[in-house]
Amino acid sequence: METFTLIRRQPALLVAALSMLPSLVGNRRGIGLSWDSTDYIAVGLSMSAGRGALDVTGEPMVIRPPGLSAFVTLGDWLAVSPDVSLRVVNALSMAVVVWCTHQLLVRAGVRALSRWLGVVLVAMSPALLDIFTMAWSEPPFIALSLVALLIATRERTWPWDFALASLFTAMFFVRYVGPFYAAPLAFVGALVQVRRSGWLLAFVRAGTALSVSMVLPWLWLMRNKEISGYLTGYRVPGGGTLLDPLKTFTGTLGSWLLARPPLSGNGGIYLNWNDFSSYMKVAGGATWLAIVGSLIAFFATRNRSRDANIIVGATLLLVAFYGGFSIYRFVYDEMGPLDSRMMSGLYVPLILMLTICADHFAASVLTTPAHVGPTFGKVLIASALLVAAWHCVTTTRDALRYGDVGRHWGTVSHRTVPIHYFAAQLPDDSALYSNEPQSLFAATFRWPIRNQYQYDRPILVPCVKRYFVWFNQTFLPEGKPVGASVVYEDSSGQVLDLGTCDSDIARFWP
Numbered sequence: 094m095e096t097f098t099l100i101r102r103q104p105a106l107l108v109a110a111l112s113m114l115p116s117l118v119g120n121r122r123g124i125g126l127s128w129d130s131t132d133y134i135a136v137g138l139s140m141s142a143g144r145g146a147l148d149v150t151g152e153p154m155v156i157r158p159p160g161l162s163a164f165v166t167l168g169d170w171l172a173v174s175p176d177v178s179l180r181v182v183n184a185l186s187m188a189v190v191v192w193c194t195h196q197l198l199v200r201a202g203v204r205a206l207s208r209w210l211g212v213v214l215v216a217m218s219p220a221l222l223d224i225f226t227m228a229w230s231e232p233p234f235i236a237l238s239l240v241a242l243l244i245a246t247r248e249r250t251w252p253w254d255f256a257l258a259s260l261f262t263a264m265f266f267v268r269y270v271g272p273f274y275a276a277p278l279a280f281v282g283a284l285v286q287v288r289r290s291g292w293l294l295a296f297v298r299a300g301t302a303l304s305v306s307m308v309l310p311w312l313w314l315m316r317n318k319e320i321s322g323y324l325t326g327y328r329v330p331g332g333g334t335l336l337d338p339l340k341t342f343t344g345t346l347g348s349w350l351l352a353r354p355p356l357s358g359n360g361g362i363y364l365n366w367n368d369f370s371s372y373m374k375v376a377g378g379a380t381w382l383a384i385v386g387s388l389i390a391f392f393a394t395r396n397r398s399r400d401a402n403i404i405v406g407a408t409l410l411l412v413a414f415y416g417g418f419s420i421y422r423f424v425y426d427e428m429g430p431l432d433s434r435m436m437s438g439l440y441v442p443l444i445l446m447l448t449i450c451a452d453h454f455a456a457s458v459l460t461t462p463a464h465v466g467p468t469f470g471k472v473l474i475a476s477a478l479l480v481a482a483w484h485c486v487t488t489t490r491d492a493l494r495y496g497d498v499g500r501h502w503g504t505v506s507h508r509t510v511p512i513h514y515f516a517a518q519l520p521d522d523s524a525l526y527s528n529e530p531q532s533l534f535a536a537t538f539r540w541p542i543r544n545q546y547q548y549d550r551p552i553l554v555p556c557v558k559r560y561f562v563w564f565n566q567t568f569l570p571e572g573k574p575v576g577a578s579v580v581y582e583d584s585s586g587q588v589l590d591l592g593t594c595d596s597d598i599a600r601f602w603p
Contacts, residue, residue, distance in 0.1 A: 105195040105212075112191040112216035113184035119226040119492040120180045123508075125500025130228035131531045132157060134175045135540050137165020144553065149534045151541035151553050155317040156326030160267035161230040175228075175538065183225045186232035190441060191216045193239035197246070197445055201401040203452045206474070211448035213481045215441055217488040219352040224437050226495050228503070231437050234267045238274050238438055242411070245282035246403050248289045254302040257282060261306030265313075269325050270415070272307065274438065277414040279303040281407040331428035337366070338423040342416065342431040344369030347377030349440065350480070352487040354433060364430040384443070387450035394457050405449050408442035415439060451477065502535035513537065515581045515588055516562050524556035524594055528569040533562055545572035548598050559591035559598065574601035 124130075132148045136159055139147040146154045146162065154162075161182075168178030194215045198208040215221065224231045241260040244253055257279070264271030283299035290298065314324045321327065331338070344366060348354055355369045369377070391397070391405060416439065419431050429435050455473050499505055507513065513536035516525065527533045530542035541553055545561070546569075561574050564586040577589035591601055 105192055108195070108212060108216065109188040109192040112187050115217070115222050115488055115492040116183045116187055116225040117180065119222060119495035119500075120183070121496040122499045122505055123503045124176050124179050124183070125227040125495070126502035126535045127227065127229070128531045129157060130502070131534045133161045133228060133230065134165050134179075134538070135534060137162035137175060138169060138538075138540050141166040141169035147541065147553070149530050149541065150543055150547060151550065153320050155321045155323065156328075157230070158266045158269055158313070160263065160265075161228075161233065163266075164233070179228045183232045186236040187216070187221070187225050189236040190221075190239050193236075193243050194441055194445065196243060197239075197404055198448060200247070201404045201445075201449045202398045203401075203449055204456065207448055207452035207455070207477075210477050210481055211444055214444050214448075214484060217481070217485040218349075218440065219484055219487045219491055220349045220354075220433050220437065220440055222488050222491055222495075223354065223358065224434060226492075226500055229434070230268050231434060234264060234271070235438055235441065237264050237267060238278075239441060241275070241278050242407060242442070245278045246285060246400070246407050248285060249282075251298065254282075254298050257299075258302040258306040261303060262309055265306070265310040270418075270438075272310070273415050273418045274411065275303060275306060277410045278407070281403070281410060285403055328427040330425050331423045331430070333424060335420050335424055338420045338431045340366040341369075341423075342420070342436060343377035343381060344373050345377070345431055345433055345436055346380040347373035347375065348433060350376045350380055352484050360430070360432060362428055362430060364432050383447065387447055387454065390454040391450035394453060397453065401449055401453065405446055408446040411442050412439050412446070502532060507532075508536045510536065510585065511583055512562065512564075512581065512585050512588065516560070519560060519588075520558065522555070522557045524552065524554070524559045525562060526559065526574075526591065527562040527564070528567045528572070529562075529564045532564070544569060545574070545602070548602055552594060556594040559594055561589040561591055561601075563587045563589060572602065575603060577601050 126134075132154060135149040136146045136154050136157075139145060139151075140159065140162060146159045148154045161179075164178050164182045165175045168175060191212060195208065195212050198211050203211065221235075224235075237260055241257060241264070244257055244260070261271065261275035261279070264275055279299045279302060282302070283296045286295035286298065289295075317324055317326065341364060344355060347369065351372060353370075353373065354360075355364065355373060360368050366374075388405070388409065416431075416436075419429075419435060423429060423431065451473060499507075501507075508517075513533065516533060517537040517539070519525070523539075525533065525537070525539050525542045526545065526548065527542050528545055530544055534540065534542050543550060560580070561577065563573055565584075574589055574591065577591055579587050580590050581588035589601075591598055
């Protein structure tokens, strides 16, 4: 009875709970897996066994932080599979994101209709569903950043600065870009605190929180440097001009509005402006106009609440800071296009910004005596309702479709490929090698899976027999074992017997 009373008084809790359904339905046959998903899971299983952060092939992980893997480790200690652990993480992350969205809109004084429209555009977002049905680090990262935004945008006592420092640290260990969200949030936190603590103390507290949050990340970066020679692993810059990733970001905004990914979601790291449809390009340009126009209209009007000013300013700074960093990073540091996944952390801040600005503007024009004002306000509300309805329909459809077939390497068809199925049925005390270790890991969850260039590495897990799963289509076409007996073969590849684990494996690579 008390639970129902709480829900009646706090409907946002019920909406937050219901927002978990799309990802749970979309993952009912298993969570979606990609190349980096396999490393997150492998690192988690490795840490659970006390071997440290080792990837699918048994090498120290440096290119990705271990934060998401820690959930896999915890689940393994509790005898919960990585698949179930990450499904729960994604669902709970969405609930946190939706609840924080509602709380920020309430604090900004947004009217009920606009507030729930904003919540729906987050809870039923096709773009976020695409992220929250995969074993990726973005879901918990978005949740952490929203909690940090909720704390940073209000006056607080000093224990909350400790909470911010903890959140900033966690954000780094979930995604390396965490400091590029933490820095603008710390700056906002200082400005918010000035009225209560004064300029000096406010900035000292925020600066201390940010500095403390970088102690453990610095130690991790030094560990990476010692292992690989790079702070976050070797990365290749995209090159070109700063305009190229800005155009990609524009196309991404258009794909969010239209609820359609470019190239049916198969763009990868080579996604560029030409891969977006004309509709997406136009919609992206229109979205930029809406963002700029709503900001101008918001700051041009009067009677804005302090909380509304703070939240709009915070989201604007976050979008500008991380967006600018991402554009620079693509050209000079890492070839990661500003696609839906890369920019997913800005989706909710943009929704918050647009919702607050649009609600304030609509409230202003609806109260003007002129006929054009109220008419424009009603058109604005009707347009938002249509977009929200379209996103709800699309998210429902996508969740049902994902739940039927799975996502990427997480599909039932990937696990039941005959050569995958054969490899999964090999005895548990077998050591596996493959020229496609990540793909094979996604089908078997057998760790580690060495490639053909690691045959001389020490055995990490005690074994009796060794097998090499060779795929005919591969990124590593050279170095096939020679002289091994074939125990399975079909059009996709072969499974080769490499003998017992106490025999000389080097003889297969003369």
